[in-house]
Amino acid sequence: MPALPRDWPLRLTRNTCLFEQLSQGRLFSSAGNFSSLSTLVTFNPKPFYLGRVFGIPIYAHYSWLPVFPFYAWAIASGLLPRQAPGLSVLQYWTLGVLTTMLLFVSVLVHELAHATMARAEGLGTGNITLYMFGGLASLNGQPAQPSSEFKIAVVGPAASFLIGTIFFLADEAFLRGTGHRAIGQVLRHLGVINWFLAGFNILPGLPLDGGRVLRALLWHYNKNFRTSTQIAIRSGLMIAITLVALGIAYFLFVDWVMGMWMMAVGLMVGLMLGTTEGRSRGVWRVKRGTVEDVMNRDVVQIPPEMKITDFINKVLNNNHHTSFPVVQERRLYGMLLLDELKQVPREDWSRLEARDVMRPVDGSMFINSSTPIPEAKSILSNSELGRAVVLDSNGLIVGYVSLRDISRATLGTRKP
């Protein structure tokens, strides 16, 4: 394998939940990537390092600093004195802080579930960052097959459901009818929160985990990632509209706080999807005019050691592209080209690996995301492949762009 610099082109796809996106002010693209909403991320100090869990670095974003005392306060002076009167202020606050810590642990476990499943599926995880009310596991790739995407997406809500159940059972088993009413309340509260996280995230529409599950199922049957994404986006839009409508009904007739909350979440989901749709329709592209605006964010990456047989059965069968970046440990090693693969005799498929057949990496294979479209057009026109992996300013792989993407965008037509 060719030796390359440490920070060689890499690709980051982020796998997130709604809370993470709300708290970061970022947008979830149809592919599961992020694109910053520039107006909301002007203040964005670097997350700080907490430690490693299962070898995955865990970071905390500064946004949780104000949330932590606020949440502890809400528990210590709102929920507990009301539901379990008679304790001292110190006791309430101790439980308030403990509840908040367990909330963060709950969210971390949800993200670790995504991350460990991604690792089991051969994708690996860059790191996990904890934001206000959520975490963010950055995966080193978009799953290449529906079964991987399904498993990675479903384990998050499954983990939250399981943790919630454990909290409820702990309360039932140990604390019911005892004098520890306040601790019981804490456990029940954490049970409710985790069940809520599970139930909400599994709703079948992007940008939620359930949307990825839905997309994986559709993708499995129709073999078309892009069509499946579009359907999962529309489903997300229906969920957003339903949430807003229910929110209005709740606001008027049931509980105005709950109603406001549902409306806010519904609007955010709708806004995120509106922007995703807008992007995929090319609305913003021509105006801003860089590679980032026209690139395709769904890059399927191939590990160098993947057998050609596996590539054909698992990857090619589910992804109708003509070229695939070969990536490992965040480095781009080369490009697997279908035209060149066709030259390989069939009897060698089970013996050869992607690295044996790929074209090794060279400068014509990537392009910077900030390159203006006219310049990109001339670069790609002059390159043999007519397409390139897109890198951000840190050299991370963020997308894939072809001449076709550019002409679609400049014509303002919608992608099929």
Ligand SMILES: [Zn+2]
């Ligand atoms: Zn999740």
